[in-house]
Amino acid sequence: MTQWTVHGTRRMYESEWMSVDLDDVEVPQGERFEHHVLRLPYPSTAVVVVEDDHVLLMWRHRFTTDAWGWEIPAGRLEAGETAEDAAVRETEEETGYRTEVEPLVTINPLNGISSHVTHIFVGSNAVKTGEHDPAEAAEVRWVPLDEVPAMIRKGLVPCGITLAALTTYLTLRTT
Structure with a gap:
């Protein structure tokens, strides 16, 4: 070795x-x-929220890359918080939907230069509890899952964590 x-x-x-x-x-x-x-001192979470063959996505601008794109809800764990609790909290804060979560995959998004870990979950049984956070997204939309591959090919999903989460979900749900 x-x-x-x-x-x-x-x-x-x-x-x-x-x-x-x-x-x-x-x-x-x-x-x-x-x-x-x-x-990074805290891991992060991300959630692929799925209902009736649709996925909950946020249209947002990232100033760091000066690019717009569709993303899933994501954020860092707070001190003492479990990954599951952070996933539920971040989803509700960013999208206005509360969801149940179960683990999908854990990744190291930049493992060549970073020790950072992201825990990705699948969300289900989403319930609207409020409005989305306008600081997090210009729009929140339920997108048919069968449209996601074309969105990826067109460059509309530039976020690496979102790409990893969506492609892993789409791959594993068919196996």
């Missing part, structure tokens, strides 16, 4: 949201160098 060796870490930046480190690493062939690592 080949595994990198970490000889040390030097913290370059830290906030309540993240830290950026330079790790002193050595690859199995012997080369040693500094590698940037983004560390």
Whole structure:
């Protein structure tokens, strides 16, 4: 087995949201160098909410990429919160729907440069409890699941976590 060796870490930046480190690493062939690592103190959650062959999506703008796209509800866990509780809370805060959740998959979205973990759930039995948060989405819509592959091909789903969640859900529901 080949595994990198970490000889040390030097913290370059830290906030309540993240830290950026330079790790002193050595690859199995012997080369040693500094590698940037983004560390987030809390995992995040995301939810594929499905009802009657439709998925709940949010149309939103991301200033970091200056792009619009469809996304599923997602956010970070708060201190002491379970992933399941965070998934339910984030879905309701962002979309105005409360849902029951069950685990789908856990991913490391940027595992080459980040230790971050995202727990993805499937939501069901959605109940409208209020309006969506306009700071989170310009629109919330129930989209037929059979339209999702075409939306992905057209570039309307640019979020990596949303892509991973939707394609995993679509793949596993047919097996």
